[in-house]
Amino acid sequence: MAALPGDGAPAAPAGVAGASGDGIGEPYVRIAGLDKTYHSERGDVEALKAIDLDIRNGEFISVLGPSGCGKSTLLKCIAGLEDLTSGDVAIRGEPVIEPPKDTGIVFQRDVLLDWRSVLDNILLPIEFARLRTADWRGKALELLHLFELEDFADRYPWELSGGMRQRVAICRGLIRDPSLLLMDEPFGALDAITRDELNLELERMWEATHKTIVFITHSIPEAVFLSSRVVVMSRNPGRIVEILDIDLDRPRALDIRETPAFSGYVRHIREIFEGLGVMKRGQ
Numbered sequence: 001m002a003a004l005p006g007d008g009a010p011a012a013p014a015g016v017a018g019a020s021g022d023g024i025g026e027p028y029v030r031i032a033g034l035d036k037t038y039h040s041e042r043g044d045v046e047a048l049k050a051i052d053l054d055i056r057n058g059e060f061i062s063v064l065g066p067s068g069c070g071k072s073t074l075l076k077c078i079a080g081l082e083d084l085t086s087g088d089v090a091i092r093g094e095p096v097i098e099p100p101k102d103t104g105i106v107f108q109r110d111v112l113l114d115w116r117s118v119l120d121n122i123l124l125p126i127e128f129a130r131l132r133t134a135d136w137r138g139k140a141l142e143l144l145h146l147f148e149l150e151d152f153a154d155r156y157p158w159e160l161s162g163g164m165r166q167r168v169a170i171c172r173g174l175i176r177d178p179s180l181l182l183m184d185e186p187f188g189a190l191d192a193i194t195r196d197e198l199n200l201e202l203e204r205m206w207e208a209t210h211k212t213i214v215f216i217t218h219s220i221p222e223a224v225f226l227s228s229r230v231v232v233m234s235r236n237p238g239r240i241v242e243i244l245d246i247d248l249d250r251p252r253a254l255d256i257r258e259t260p261a262f263s264g265y266v267r268h269i270r271e272i273f274e275g276l277g278v279m280k281r282g283q
């Protein structure tokens, strides 16, 4: 990964220091008593039940749980893309009623538009916001450089590997320099080596910018490696069963996964899933 601006020294968080939710560690997203039930012809699905969660400004928080436990639903509720059945979601004290401006989203699939170049895909949120794309080209190129894709600005998504496509999707999520980045299993479809590489890149990006990142994953080691806190969820209904602080030094290199402390966190989370019957013992 290319050198990051501000490498080594976390940048000040975006926003006005001291205002609600702007200081590092203060609640940035507040979720209180959130229920989300989907109604369909096949019956009701309680995707989320009684979710209470404060996401702190500048933290890297992962949401971990089995398929169908409501992870994507939770992310969409934070992003203002779902109606809530009951409860509240607020960002910096303001109820979320539409997609918040200062938020970037990277979806479970990269959803790049194959007929647009890499650069034009990254500039899509700028077009949606009816801003002048010419003013944002430099920023898009900077992001491409950051993710070592500077030679691919004029290529098309179908010419890229899965890992490169996912990097482009992350650049697109970052184009407006959001203070909150929501990522829904961005690396789920990648091979193990590419996934490790992107985990490292994301860790360095977070170290340099201290954006608030909400990261959804199925992978216990990925959640432990990246996060300051891990939210463990269970399904039917989707609920939070535990929130763990991950107290490992930063910056983190991949070999941290071989340390007893890291293995301890992984084992603890695995035991939660075993206890819930989501995972078989010894799996």
Ligand SMILES: Nc1ncnc2c1ncn2[C@@H]1O[C@H](COP(=O)(O)OP(=O)(O)OP(=O)(O)O)[C@@H](O)[C@H]1O
Residues within 6 Å of the ligand: 038, 039, 040, 045, 046, 047, 065, 066, 067, 068, 069, 070, 071, 072, 073, 074, 218, 238
């Ligand atoms: N639009 C919808 N209409 C009806 N049911 C839905 C809808 N979206 C999600 N669900 C149901 O809500 C539950 C939670 O779905 P969600 O996509 O949030 O799970 P997830 O944890 O993200 O799963 P995965 O890990 O497989 O992506 C599931 O039972 C799913 O079938």
Ligand SMILES: [Mg+2]
Residues within 6 Å of the ligand: 071, 072, 073, 108, 184
């Ligand atoms: Mg999902």
